[in-house]
Amino acid sequence: MTSETSGDRKALVVRGGWEGHQPVVITELFLPFLRARGFTVRTSGTLDVYADAELLAATDLVVQCWSMGEITAEQSAGLTAAVRAGTGLAGWHGGIVDSFRGDVGYQLLTGGQFLMHPPGFSDHTVTPTREHDAHPVIAGLGPFQVHTEKYWMLTDPLIDVLATTEFAADEDRARPVTMPAVWTRTWGAGRVFVSAIGHKPDDFDVPEVRTLTERGLLWASR
Template sequence: MTSETSANRKALVVRGGWEGHQPVKTTELFIPFLRDRGFDIDVSETLEVYTDAERLAATDLVVQCWTMGEITGKQSEGLAAAVRGGTGLAGWHGGIVDAFRGDVGYHQLTGGQFLMHPPGFVDHEINPVPDRSDHPVIAGLGDFRVDTEQYWMSTDPLVDVLATSVFPAGGERDRAVTMPAVWTRNWGAGRVFVSTIGHKPDDFDVPEVRTLTERGLLWASR
């Protein structure tokens, strides 16, 4: 048992910030999944963990659900350095792309930043990118619908977009716009997975949302 346990990967769940995204409840949806896949789970409800280089170096996957809030330069640099060294980073919705708005380095790490969403929940379609259909995060998934917030994003051109959603023309938009909804990126030796879907826990009741999120966590891990 000792040797088996020591071979397990380690996941660090970092959660907090704005309570509207229910960081505890949503991360608890995925902790059993990660345990079943052989991860030892550690949980931090403070960003100060990002300054612990030794702890992060021993972590294979950081799952972050921390909406808004502020991150110090030392914390941000510590997280980026860990990912550059091979620690994976993954998250969904505001917990990863509506975080730490004042930190440009963090935005470069995640590859995107939330700008706005239409009022309330929007019934809309998520479209896996056909040219990326062989990617393990979306392999075998077709178009599917969700009824939740639809994020308008500013994204880095270096991200690997795996799924999109369409904002129709109307109001200030003179044409329809295809927006990245799910992507991955490499950061040094590390991997980053982002899904913009997941405002509320029942968003993950949609089988495709649950599947791509679980796959994204595994893909990002060292």
């Protein structure tokens, strides 16, 4: 099922998968923002759109919120080819890094894969990196606090890490670890934006979270 509104650029919002991440509720938070920035917004509750080469070629930005689930080889190849050709890809939390766990090509595209998080929600600090402090996604932002899940991930060394969070040493980990929390990457002519933050709608009530997510959507777009 799809719906569409009018604008100059085209955004495709693909939402579904595990309902615990509230894919419709949370993506709806960003549709007015995209429309206000001049995007035609089309939503899809099926991954079949990734096999539509003509549609993706005409799309400037794919916003994905699809946790877990399975993607076919044709759908995965279609999304990857579209990004390589210049279509942007953006998302947050499990909707982009806990998707299609069996598809290595998809993980190479996004630059990271969720592995675990400590039980429940925790108060923790997200810190923009000095190396990329002038990047338009995080420019002017300082460290900020969130109360949500803290993701442990495997990440690609070719991503540009824009913000991190810390895991203390414990019975399983002999030393503290700095973990990527927000990153960007390029894939051919396309751009990819990922944020680990966004398990629940009120995560985006934190001004810095909302700001960097909105900026990330714009940055990733063609």
